[in-house]
Amino acid sequence: xxxxxxxxxxxxxxxxxxxxxxxxxxxxLLGSVLYLVIEGRATNRVAGAALFAVTSYFATWSxxxxxxxxxxxxxxxxxxxxxxxxxxxxxxxxxALVATQLGETHRRDWTSVTKxxxxxxxxxxDTLSGLVFARDSGFKSRAERSEFLNLARRFLRESQTKAx
Numbered sequence: 831x832x833x834x835x836x837x838x839x840x841x842x843x844x845x846x847x848x849x850x851x852x853x854x855x856x857x858x859l860l861g862s863v864l865y866l867v868i869e870g871r872a873t874n875r876v877a878g879a880a881l882f883a884v885t886s887y888f889a890t891w892s893x894x895x896x897x898x899x900x901x902x903x904x905x906x907x908x909x910x911x912x913x914x915x916x917x918x919x920x921x922x923x924x925x926a927l928v929a930t931q932l933g934e935t936h937r938r939d940w941t942s943v944t945k946x947x948x949x950x951x952x953x954x955x956d957t958l959s960g961l962v963f964a965r966d967s968g969f970k971s972r973a974e975r976s977e978f979l980n981l982a983r984r985f986l987r988e989s990q991t992k993a994x
Contacts, residue, residue: 857887920964922982927955929962938962940989946982953979 861883868875921928927938938957945956953975955962969975 853887853890856890857883860886918965918968920962920968922978922985924985924988927957927962927982940985941993943986943989946979946986948979953982955982 861879864882865875865879868878917931919930921930926940927943929936929938938955938959942958943955944958945954947954947956949963952963952965952968955964964978966975969978
């Protein structure tokens with residue numbers, strides 16, 4: 831579940847762009863403060879402040895990236911009551927994707943599906959309400975996975991044809 835959340839967040843380009851900018855601004859501000867605090871020649875102060883800004887940018891990028899992943903895992907561990915494994919069922923019908931996990935069922939009509947992508951480790955369904963991910967390990971064979979993917983794409987095309 832945490833992996834799917836990370837995948838969904840990575841797809842939000844605007845959010846990622848803001849996150850990148852925020853880190854850069856914070857690093858520049860910290861470097862500026864250091865420039866004001868350091869004594870000595872201006873060139874040494876600029877070099878020290880710039881080096882500090884670059885180092886702090888990459889340090890916060892690394893630390894925050896790791897803590898974000900840990901936060902997702904902690905959130906889902908608390909919600910689910912453990913580390914799993916958890917049964918996830920994804921049924922496709924001509925009307926909708928029907929996902930069941932942890933006793934909750936969510937139905938997403940094909941009109942809410944924006945894209946189906948073959949990704950590393952599975953199949954991603956981008957929907958207006960988030961990401962649904964069917965892991966490759968959930969299929970008995972490559973043929974079953976291929977049949978599932980083809981059927982899903984057919985249902986999506988049919989729903990797009992009906993809508994237009």
